[in-house]
Amino acid sequence: MTSTEEPTKTAPTAPPAGDVESQAPATGFGVPGILSRWRREDLLKKGSLVLRVIGFLFSLLAFIIMASNSHGGWEDFDKYEEYRYVLAIAILSTLYTGAQALRQVQEMSTGKQIFPSRTLALVDFFGDQIVAYLLISAASSAIPITNRMREGADNIFTDSSAAAISMEILAFLVLAFSALISGYKLSNQSYI
């Protein structure tokens, strides 16, 4: 053991942690603070992925139910602007949540980020928030006409419309929650 005595060059107070590749300034102090921060960020990442997958499923369901909702005559979703709006937003939301979920899975499996994380946090937050607003807007616009139709005719057309609207409201709730998480991530981002 060649112990070269240079006592004042490096202070050996902080032992090197195992896998230090993204040692961001932690809010706690020392190694426990960093570890707790990592654990929280990991939880947020997984929660965000799960929410997006659920949002994707609900949007896809809304899209399929509304797109197949043509039964001839007046029972055709394409004749009503509200239902076309519901369909358009369902497609948009399906594409957005699907793309985000794919990107997150790819990031988790390879550990690499394609885009810089600051841009990503911005896109995440504004994307989630705008899609949430669009979903609640589309669902709200289609509810009154469906209500009126169901007073007269309670058949498969109005039932399918109601189902598609319900799916869209569920997708809205999920996206609104996802926007909360993204907003939290974004606010921390600007402080690193």
Added chain:
Amino acid sequence: MTSTEEPTKTAPTAPPAGDVESQAPATGFGVPGILSRWRREDLLKKGSLVLRVIGFLFSLLAFIIMASNSHGGWEDFDKYEEYRYVLAIAILSTLYTGAQALRQVQEMSTGKQIFPSRTLALVDFFGDQIVAYLLISAASSAIPITNRMREGADNIFTDSSAAAISMEILAFLVLAFSALISGYKLSNQSYI
């Protein structure tokens, strides 16, 4: 000038700032960091108040226009559930933004907070966000029926409805921006 020579007790690096009553841990370092943080928080506070006052005005306009929109016969807002929804949400939003603006003015003039700031940040954020969702929902629900009516009759009733809906959309935009600021405040809050 009585200069008592006690050289090692207090390090005189940070001169005491003028009005130190809420010296929170700053993210920058030293006095410049604290000052820049104060300046930013002051700007956020004022911006939030201005947004709420604008939101209050738009909500009040939507409320007044819709509430006075009765011209006899079928031209009565009370006969349509969408317009009743618009009116209800306009009243809610007027009350919420008015109360928040009053509280903020009172806080700014007296410098005292009635509620603990953590609770307040939560109420602020969720209040803004929920009112924003309700406003876009109410406006969206009333747009299709107004569109259909205007195809047949372009008179003072449909014009007033369109005006109230527009005011509600403007109030939504303001509240959505206010929710952004409140979300930013809330995220920082949890780190103090």
